[in-house]
Amino acid sequence: MSDAAASPAFTEIRHIGEHAGQDVRLRAWLYNLRESGKLLFPIFRDGTGLIQGVLFQKAVAPEVFARVRALTQESSVEVLGRVRADARAPGGFELDVIDLNVLHAVPTDQPYPISPKEHGIEFLMEHRHLWLRSQRQAAILRVRHEVVKAVRDFFDDDGFTLADAPILTPAACEGTSTLFEVDYFEQKAYLTQSGQLYAEAAAMALGKTYCFGPTFRAEKSKTRRHLTEFWMVEPEVAFADLDAIMHLAERLVTFVVQRVLANRASELAVLERDVSRLEKIVLPFPRVSYDEAITRLQAAGSEIQWGSDLGGGDETILSSQFDRPVMVHRYPAAVKAFYMQPDPVQPDRALCVDMLAPEGCGEIIGGSQRIHDLQLLLDRIREQKLPEEAFSWYLDLRRYGSVPHAGFGMGIERVVGWVCGVEHVRETIPFPRTIYRMFP
RNA sequence: UCCUCAGUAGCUCAAUGGCAGAGCAUCCGGCUGUUAACCGGAGGGUUGUAGGUUCGAGUCCUACCUGAGGAGCCA
Numbered sequence: 001m002s003d004a005a006a007s008p009a010f011t012e013i014r015h016i017g018e019h020a021g022q023d024v025r026l027r028a029w030l031y032n033l034r035e036s037g038k039l040l041f042p043i044f045r046d047g048t049g050l051i052q053g054v055l056f057q058k059a060v061a062p063e064v065f066a067r068v069r070a071l072t073q074e075s076s077v078e079v080l081g082r083v084r085a086d087a088r089a090p091g092g093f094e095l096d097v098i099d100l101n102v103l104h105a106v107p108t109d110q111p112y113p114i115s116p117k118e119h120g121i122e123f124l125m126e127h128r129h130l131w132l133r134s135q136r137q138a139a140i141l142r143v144r145h146e147v148v149k150a151v152r153d154f155f156d157d158d159g160f161t162l163a164d165a166p167i168l169t170p171a172a173c174e175g176t177s178t179l180f181e182v183d184y185f186e187q188k189a190y191l192t193q194s195g196q197l198y199a200e201a202a203a204m205a206l207g208k209t210y211c212f213g214p215t216f217r218a219e220k221s222k223t224r225r226h227l228t229e230f231w232m233v234e235p236e237v238a239f240a241d242l243d244a245i246m247h248l249a250e251r252l253v254t255f256v257v258q259r260v261l262a263n264r265a266s267e268l269a270v271l272e273r274d275v276s277r278l279e280k281i282v283l284p285f286p287r288v289s290y291d292e293a294i295t296r297l298q299a300a301g302s303e304i305q306w307g308s309d310l311g312g313g314d315e316t317i318l319s320s321q322f323d324r325p326v327m328v329h330r331y332p333a334a335v336k337a338f339y340m341q342p343d344p345v346q347p348d349r350a351l352c353v354d355m356l357a358p359e360g361c362g363e364i365i366g367g368s369q370r371i372h373d374l375q376l377l378l379d380r381i382r383e384q385k386l387p388e389e390a391f392s393w394y395l396d397l398r399r400y401g402s403v404p405h406a407g408f409g410m411g412i413e414r415v416v417g418w419v420c421g422v423e424h425v426r427e428t429i430p431f432p433r434t435i436y437r438m439f440p
Numbered sequence: 441u442c443c444u445c446a447g448u449a450g451c452u453c454a455a456u457g458g459c460a461g462a463g464c465a466u467c468c469g470g471c472u473g474u475u476a477a478c479c480g481g482a483g484g485g486u487u488g489u490a491g492g493u494u495c496g497a498g499u500c501c502u503a504c505c506u507g508a509g510g511a512g513c514c515a
Binding site for chain 2: 032034035036037038039040041043052054056057058072073086088089090108109110111112113114115116117118119120121122123125178193194215217219220221222223224225226227230231232309311312313354362363364365366409410411412413414415425436437
């Protein structure tokens with residue numbers, strides 16, 4: 001640019017409306033370029049928004065016109081221009097380009113691969129590192145950011161203390177079949193599939209705690225709801241029972257949805273999300289016992305029999321009967337994890353809850369009251385032939401001032417997928433890991 | 441692990457067993473308000489791999505590879 005000293009400061013596109021009538025400078029990438037005779041319409045993006053530039057050939061220096069005309073998609077540039085309100089512009093403003101410097105020109109013999117037309121999912125996944133630049137993907141990631149921040153604010157403002165669990169863990173907790181094994185100085189270690197057991201220890205120290213981090217499942221699941229690496233937030237609360245964490249769960253989800261609605265309306269608009277569905281997410285959420293769920297499912301035509309876990313199709317049928325997430329509680333203990341407290345009224349039922357999101361998004365939360373009695377926990381570990389010595393520290397929590405406690409895990413990607421209304425969770429994390437893809 | 445579907449130009453897709461094609465992208469030209477702009481032209485192919493059937497295979501058969509959707513399992 002000719003006279004940098006006299007140039008205005010750099011502006012982000014999201015703030016460009018505050019500079020109507022003024023000259024601004026942008027640092028941006030070329031999103032698209034349209035041409036109409038002696039008229040150029042470059043669209044710039046800078047990560048905060050899009051703005052269309054306008055150049056009349058007669059109104060700008062010939063070398064500037066030629067430079068813009070030769071721009072290739074995703075070339076990086078510095079732009080000097082004057083902001084002008086224009087009813088024809090989608091965002092209400094356009095930029096009359098005065099000058100432009102090319103920072104890096106994408107070569108024409110190796111053009112940017114993601115053209116502004118439709119692409120297949122394999123191609124897009126192979127170019128995930130570039131796909132993130134699209135409006136839609138950027139909007140999803142901003143909603144993810146908002147969800148994560150809302151989760152942290154919710155717990156932090158409610159007296160919870162963050163106590164993160166390790167990612168590398170020793171012997172398996174629930175069998176090794178779904179764990180990734182890694183070499184740990186000539187010993188075996190595993191990538192965590194849940195921070196829960198450690199969160200229980202933290203809750204005995206801090207009362208109300210949560211951990212939040214990546215978890216790993218080597219399940220050979222290949223559906224739109226599954227990743228092998230996903231983020232989970234897991235609150236754990238001393239002295240809490242099942243009812244208490246069910247209430248905590250519905251408060252958390254309501255808070256997160258309301259926060260996204262309040263702060264990310266423009267992103268939801270880019271995603272063409274029907275926000276009226278999200279505006280219905282208010283307290284309280286419906287509660288359905290497992291027994292009632294079976295009755296409802298059979299009435300709706302499901303083949304499910306009492307005693308088995310809900311399948312993906314069953315979850316969709318059940319959740320479609322409500323306009324807000326439904327909490328299914330007290331499953332048969334036999335299909336649930338060893339550490340779940342039995343229901344004192346019906347001892348073959350576990351004091352557990354799954355929260356199913358609407359619109360077929362499936363389970364977003366799974367939680368339970370934990371067994372606090374040492375002997376009962378020992379019995380369960382032995383019944384399921386789990387390695388008792390690996391749980392010695394976990395059993396200590398029942399030896400030294402054991403108290404009833406409960407917690408749950410919420411899968412961030414499924415929540416983001418539901419809030420954004422995207423089909424597949426692979427779009428809700430920057431670089432998804434699925435059973436057959438670890439690139440890029 | 442199992443079931444289903446797909447693989448043709450950089451991308452998205454056509455092509456009755458009979459000459460391998462279109463749109464977009466790229467390059468050249470045209471257009472003073474375009475909204476995935478439009479109009480004209482050019483270049484661009486080992487039809488996933490290996491076999492087989494046939495006068496002839498992108499097309500039919502077999503195996504394998506890769507990807508997608510789903511089941512089971514899970515958040």
